[in-house]
Amino acid sequence: MTVLEVKHLKKSFGSIEAVRDISFSVNAGEVFTIIGPNGAGKTTTLEMIEGLVPPDQGEIRFQDLTWDKDAVAIKKKIGVQPQSSAMFDLLTPKENLDLFATFYDQPKSTEEILELINLTEHRNNLVKQLSGGQRQRLAIGLAMISNPEILFLDEPTTGLDPQARRNIWDIILQLKSLGKTIILTTHYMEEAEKLSDRVCIVDQGNIVTLDSPSSLIEKLTKEREVSLSFHDEKTTIEAEHFSKNLDSVIRTEREDTTLKLWTMKPEDSLHDLFQFTKENDYHVEQVSIREMSLEDVFIAYTGKEWRD
Amino acid sequence: MNNWQQFKKMFMTQLKLTLREKQAWFWGIFFPVILMVIFMVIFSDNSDDEFKTEVAIVKEHPNPTSDMLFTQLSQLPILEVKSDKPVSRKQAEKWVKNKTVDAAIVFPETEGGGQFLILVNKEEEQGVTTQVISSVLDKFVQQANLSAVGATPSFDVQFQSISSGNANLSYTDFLLTGMIALSIAQGGMFGMVDLVEMRRKGLIKRLRMTPANMGIFGLSDMIMRLLFSIVQILLLSLIGVFIFGANLYINYLSLAIVFLFGALSFNALGYFISSISTTPNAYMGIANIFSFLMMFLSGIFFPIETMPEWLVPVSKVLPLTYFAEGLRDSMVYETGVMSSTLWFGIGILVIWGALSFIAGSLLYKRKSIVATR
Numbered sequence A: 001m002t003v004l005e006v007k008h009l010k011k012s013f014g015s016i017e018a019v020r021d022i023s024f025s026v027n028a029g030e031v032f033t034i035i036g037p038n039g040a041g042k043t044t045t046l047e048m049i050e051g052l053v054p055p056d057q058g059e060i061r062f063q064d065l066t067w068d069k070d071a072v073a074i075k076k077k078i079g080v081q082p083q084s085s086a087m088f089d090l091l092t093p094k095e096n097l098d099l100f101a102t103f104y105d106q107p108k109s110t111e112e113i114l115e116l117i118n119l120t121e122h123r124n125n126l127v128k129q130l131s132g133g134q135r136q137r138l139a140i141g142l143a144m145i146s147n148p149e150i151l152f153l154d155e156p157t158t159g160l161d162p163q164a165r166r167n168i169w170d171i172i173l174q175l176k177s178l179g180k181t182i183i184l185t186t187h188y189m190e191e192a193e194k195l196s197d198r199v200c201i202v203d204q205g206n207i208v209t210l211d212s213p214s215s216l217i218e219k220l221t222k223e224r225e226v227s228l229s230f231h232d233e234k235t236t237i238e239a240e241h242f243s244k245n246l247d248s249v250i251r252t253e254r255e256d257t258t259l260k261l262w263t264m265k266p267e268d269s270l271h272d273l274f275q276f277t278k279e280n281d282y283h284v285e286q287v288s289i290r291e292m293s294l295e296d297v298f299i300a301y302t303g304k305e306w307r308d
Numbered sequence B: 001m002n003n004w005q006q007f008k009k010m011f012m013t014q015l016k017l018t019l020r021e022k023q024a025w026f027w028g029i030f031f032p033v034i035l036m037v038i039f040m041v042i043f044s045d046n047s048d049d050e051f052k053t054e055v056a057i058v059k060e061h062p063n064p065t066s067d068m069l070f071t072q073l074s075q076l077p078i079l080e081v082k083s084d085k086p087v088s089r090k091q092a093e094k095w096v097k098n099k100t101v102d103a104a105i106v107f108p109e110t111e112g113g114g115q116f117l118i119l120v121n122k123e124e125e126q127g128v129t130t131q132v133i134s135s136v137l138d139k140f141v142q143q144a145n146l147s148a149v150g151a152t153p154s155f156d157v158q159f160q161s162i163s164s165g166n167a168n169l170s171y172t173d174f175l176l177t178g179m180i181a182l183s184i185a186q187g188g189m190f191g192m193v194d195l196v197e198m199r200r201k202g203l204i205k206r207l208r209m210t211p212a213n214m215g216i217f218g219l220s221d222m223i224m225r226l227l228f229s230i231v232q233i234l235l236l237s238l239i240g241v242f243i244f245g246a247n248l249y250i251n252y253l254s255l256a257i258v259f260l261f262g263a264l265s266f267n268a269l270g271y272f273i274s275s276i277s278t279t280p281n282a283y284m285g286i287a288n289i290f291s292f293l294m295m296f297l298s299g300i301f302f303p304i305e306t307m308p309e310w311l312v313p314v315s316k317v318l319p320l321t322y323f324a325e326g327l328r329d330s331m332v333y334e335t336g337v338m339s340s341t342l343w344f345g346i347g348i349l350v351i352w353g354a355l356s357f358i359a360g361s362l363l364y365k366r367k368s369i370v371a372t373r
Helices: A042-049 A067-077 A093-101 A110-116 A132-144 A162-177 A189-195 A213-219 A233-244 A266-279 A294-302 B003-020 B022-048 B064-075 B089-097 B128-149 B171-191 B193-200 B203-208 B214-244 B252-276 B280-297 B309-317 B319-331 B340-367
Strands: A002-013 A016-027 A031-035 A057-061 A078-081 A150-154 A181-186 A198-203 A206-211 A224-230 A249-255 A258-263 A284-289 B053-058 B079-081 B103-106 B117-120
Touching (some): A002 A042, A016 A031, A042 A150, A042 A181, A078 A132, A093 A110, A110 A132, A132 A150, A162 A189, A181 A189, A189 A294, A198 A294, A206 A294, A233 A266, A258 A266, A266 A284, B022 B171, B053 B064, B053 B089, B064 B128, B089 B103, B089 B117, B103 B128, B171 B193, B193 B252, B203 B214, B252 B319, B280 B309, B280 B319
Parallel strands (some): A031 A181, A031 A198, B053 B079
Antiparallel strands (some): A249 A258
């Protein structure tokens, strides 16, 4: 079931075309991630969907609801986590949640949310005394207070240390298991890969590609990078010479006792190579095939280096 | 949740935010109180003290008449005779030279009459003290002459000050009402810094994403600010009345009207400042310029009439001038709501408030797109 559909969104700020043409639809219960470098148009896209910025062109539908006619109904349906600082610093997490709860007809209980975002212990400390990760969790909690069907999380882990980031991931996965639809933006590839059902890569205001992380990787060229370490340099040179003559191998590279080769059929190449080493009684110390990641997908589609 | 419950919750939030904001306490309560106390201690105490000047008396040829004149002269409350007895002319001249005394009065040499001589330092020749001593002595000599011929004066001058309203208007009352006006104005002009901070943090945007009624949010904020100002009025008035003996004759209806329009108008000014500043520091800078300009040009500490003439027109356009006057009218002169001066002042306040609010709203509207980055 489609819960959100956007068609041909377009938005310019002065002479800057922030969003050129973005269309996608989001299914109930999935984690849908919009990923892209800074300035790609992620936040603008999200803010248009959240009703904060009117699009220059295009259509946004929450099933049969639109912002023009059903603003209040949509606001009750969605929960938004914009930035960690968008809360009252001089109130406690509990007071912030209590206040936001009054905006809705049937809010969740504050205690339940505090439990979910793991802030029960800090419920009565002022927000300004909380750490970055705690604030971020509270921001997610504030988005959750209305018990929304759809959650928008805008870069929830930016600027957090690995531990705090993992905590947020746990919360997001927990929300997913509760059946929430989550629309996430991030510029951490690892995060997108780990959490998302589908990933939408955005660059310069356009969607570059959209699919599940595994199919995106699969769609990439079949060329894989294999590296092997040998006992000594002489052996390595011989192994390189051998692999260069294999049909499956495209090119090789050698550095001291490490051999790297790029192959279209890693299984075949490795099979032949191991046969060769076994016959000559050469000892292979390490073997690895580099895993393809979303980062490679991004580089393949945009031709740009990825920068966190 | 219904509007009333939302209002209650938002008001409680505003209350907590205000109570927990140390800056609000310092600038809103502590600072005006300290400022008022300092000014009152420095200026109003002096006004109670009599003018006094220290002189030396030279009476080198003692005789019964001059002894009697000396006794009479030294009884004048305005003169304090150095070392309480006559001294030599040489000593007196030395004192005048090194300014130990303001002047020396040299008695005539003969008993039947002659010249009183006043010795003053050249630097002080045109000074107020010299003039006072000279006229006091002149009057004294006249009296002496009259009594010498046995006549009583037919005319006499008595001095009494009259103020336009209550006879009791003192500097304390003037300063107290001025300080109340100033602190409410500052509360409005500085208080809107929260708005800049809220916008910078994206909190306003965040609230707009909820079904929360932003009108109720603004209303609860405004009521909290008005309450805070009422606390300021009460506190300053209590200190003024009980510690410094200010006399207040309050017309409560006029006061309520002046207070409401004044406070709203200065909050609108703060709102305008918030619309043109992107950071809290920028806001504070601009608010300080407004505040200092008005503090000294609006007749808060001293009456406008004491300012150089060319500055008076400036103070005639500043809103604080009219707010302070309105508060004085309603708190000291007991002016009723039918006064046209009162409404003229309120009119100026409303113009300032309305223009600030409209300009601020337009600027916010224009910026709203840019502000979402």
